[in-house]
Amino acid sequence: MERKLIVSSSPHLKSPEDIQGIMIDVLIALIPAALMAVFLFGYRALITMVIAMVAAMAAEAIILRKGDFFGDGSAAVTGLLLAMTLPPAPPWWVVAIGSVIAIAIGKQVYGGLGSNIFNPALVGRAVLVVSWGSYLAGDVWLKPLPFAFTADLVTKASPLVAEQATSLLDLFIGTVSGSLGETSALALIIGAAWLFYKGHIDWRIPGGFIGIVFLFGLCSGGFYDGIFHVLAGGVMLGALFMATDMVTSPVTPVGKLIFGTGCGLITMLIRLFGSLPEGVTFGILLMNGLTPLIDNLTLPKRFGEVKKSNA
């Protein structure tokens, strides 16, 4: 045989799945929430999402000096996730700065994809909250109007700071004011189902997160409060799409559960006892910082190991 054969060490088969495929799956999973945002808040929502994604991809391409704009797709995901946490129509430059900060400070300074400690989209959001909080809170929350393309936008407070109680059904469907992608639990669940199906997220992080938020709400104010705290604000978006960010969450099964529970716990402590109305962003960011520690403290029991060794 004269032909040249390739020699490499086993395994000789590899799963067809790659990072870009996973990122595209995340984008697909965000489509229901994005459609819902456009349906509820109109074309301005679409513009916000496009600005956030383009700015994130541009920042990444410039920093990495790459011609490949889409690349592995992670910048597009970061941009879209950031947009999901913003009001429907903040000034375009606020959105763009948020995206650039998410990519530059949230991700690339650590060495790029895989090396960042904190969820980049939430880093971007945290900076915006601190720096331009007036554009992100208070009177810019829009009253959602189905097919709001032509209607004038009406401002309305987010359910978390509203005076009177909000209908749980409205909260579930998403016909309440709030950030672009966080209002509709239904759309988020449909999207997350795709990620479950593809095996990109498992139940532990969302389960721990949502479970503890519900329990906390239940204990503090009864059944309505339990469900309310799960559906209102950013808990569903955070639990299903932010806390499950692979890079910044633990890899061990027990670690995932602890991580999700911690996110929920901090969220509720901030909501009920802190000065901010919403605690999802900082709940997840704080737990991100603990991820390496959690992983190392929750290494799985090795096959056949009788008791946990302290090695």
Next chain:
Amino acid sequence: MSQRTFAGGIHPSYFKDYTAGKPTAAARAPTQVIIPLHQNIGAPCEAVVQVGDEVKVGQKIGEPQGFVSAPIHASISGKVTKIGPYNHPLGKPVEAVFIENDGQDTLYEGVKPNKPLEELTPQEVIQIAKEAGLVGLGGATFPTHVKLSPPPEIAIDTVIINAAECEPFLTADHVLMLERADDVVYGLKAFMKALQATKGIIGIEDNKPDAIVSMQKAVAKGGQGYDLEVHALETKYPQGAEKMLIRATTGREVPPGALPMAVNVVNQNNGTAVALAEAIKLGKPLYERVVTVTGPGIQHPANLIVRNGTLVSELIEQCGGLTADARKLILGGPMMGLAQPSGDVPVIKGTSGVLILTQKFVKDHASGPCIKCGKCVDACPMHLVPNFIGSAAEKNNFELAEKYGALDCFECGCCTYTCPAKRPLVQWIRIAKGEILARRNKQ
């Protein structure tokens, strides 16, 4: 009871259709065989023939040098033309006996039937296995008589026949269960006798329903007086890994670093069971075996009975040759098999398959950064953290790799298979294992 399986593992495409259900055919006897004198885990053999000697089929040509070793026999009759180093599947050239075929296929006089199993003592069964040169035919090639000789303080209660055949592409075990089911059962009974075990289990992945039926029939027919069970196992790689199989069939977990006998179990491949049956019934030493020649890169895939020492290039030729886009030649399965630089390498006792992959399968993937998706952690059947071991090894931090359990890895390759960043995880872990053991030996 829930499905018999283990935690972790992967579901690759199985590609068994190339050869599944194809009956075995005898490969053409080659004009020359080149039989390496090292075909088992453990010590090599020393030649007991000389250049110019006439040898017969089944005649011993290599005598083991140590307890953990197995003799090697001539697979054709003819003249020894050379004894010297030649290519070996494991990489380094090894002393080999070159025999030129006289075309007579004269059987060695020493090859004659033993007493029936009922009249043999356990010691005699072990002796027969040893003299026949039996080794584990699943690929690990551990000498069978050693497995049958546990320390006296350990009582083996269960023998498991490993017929999972979880490696994609391979069908050698499958076809044996269809054609030689009675001999598998006979071999199992012989293993049980040698170990004085009370229970025998045959574990088969449930993607081979015909094999399960075939074995159930054979057990009903030949298993009277024995406690034998056929277990259908979930089709999942690496179901046929020793520890996973024991977990799936008995619920017992072999501790890290220990052998199956630590949980009173011995595993044997079903090909080895057939070989033991032949050794008892016919006195036939292990000089040929079923080899699956398969893959998208071969013209006519087949299950062939191949003489020990046949060159792989001859098998490829017999199967119609390679396709134009064939790019990789693997001995064994695609998950744990060994890639070869050429077909000029002999089939040995542990060669379960000759797999030819095409360009499509050998695409070079650039490896990216770990995104900590945890898919390797979920896939690892040993419940390790391959991403952390791999990253530690990548940075030459072998102490950390050891802390994360690198030595428990048996290199099934699930982590590398599943990694979306295409990181060579098991390859790094292999390096770490080598370094850790080398440092231990130095101390």
